[in-house]
Amino acid sequence: MNARLIISKILLLSALLDAHGQGTVTFNYDQQSATESTGGGIASVIQANQPLGQSFTPTLMSVDFIRLSLSDASFNSVGATLLVYLREGSITGNILGTSDPMTMPDRFSGYVNFFFSTPVSVNPGTQYYFQPWLVSGDPSWGIVAYNAYGYPGGTAYANGVASPGFDLWFREGVIVPEPSSGALLVLGLCAFAARRRLP
Numbered sequence: 165m166n167a168r169l170i171i172s173k174i175l176l177l178s179a180l181l182d183a184h185g186q187g188t189v190t191f192n193y194d195q196q197s198a199t200e201s202t203g204g205g206i207a208s209v210i211q212a213n214q215p216l217g218q219s220f221t222p223t224l225m226s227v228d229f230i231r232l233s234l235s236d237a238s239f240n241s242v243g244a245t246l247l248v249y250l251r252e253g254s255i256t257g258n259i260l261g262t263s264d265p266m267t268m269p270d271r272f273s274g275y276v277n278f279f280f281s282t283p284v285s286v287n288p289g290t291q292y293y294f295q296p297w298l299v300s301g302d303p304s305w306g307i308v309a310y311n312a313y314g315y316p317g318g319t320a321y322a323n324g325v326a327s328p329g330f331d332l333w334f335r336e337g338v339i340v341p342e343p344s345s346g347a348l349l350v351l352g353l354c355a356f357a358a359r360r361r362l363p
Contacts, residue, residue, distance in 0.1 A: 233307065
């Protein structure tokens with residue numbers, strides 16, 4: 165069997181493997197006020213305190229997602245759909261990106277990833293702002309804020325005013341795809357084939 169035939173079969177096998185499953189992804193957190201193991205904080209009602217959000221200072225060149233700690237303050241059989249705006253200049257500044265909306269059921273309390281369909285380009289070292297926004301549903305949904313997170317790269321905003329010493333619970337960063345098993349197989353077999361062809 166010649167090398168071209170072997171490589172074409174490897175590529176075909178790889179395509180079949182990739183069709184049945186993609187590689188996993190890694191969340192690379194750039195900025196955060198806390199982690200999931202950090203306690204404390206109370207829920208601040210999102211819509212009643214607009215413009216509400218948080219400033220942050222990225223060190224990476226893009227933002228793929230923003231993770232928030234959210235909770236339903238009113239158990240009334242009504243969930244909510246929220247999204248996140250990423251702004252420049254101020255909490256009411258130009259919108260650079262809008263996340264995909266996320267729908268949560270009534271009584272939900274936990275962490276939610278808001279993904280941007282395309283990475284939002286940012287300048288490392290420049291302050292940006294994110295703003296959670298209620299699209300529809302129960303207006304009593306809250307976001308966790310605390311005066312002991314101590315995030316050095318920004319501060320929380322409520323009613324459009326900075327709240328020094330307070331931060332929203334957040335984590336932001338980029339998604340790093342890991343290669344699928346098929347891609348790794350192709351790479352390994354191509355390296356093996358190339359090695360065998362060397363004198």
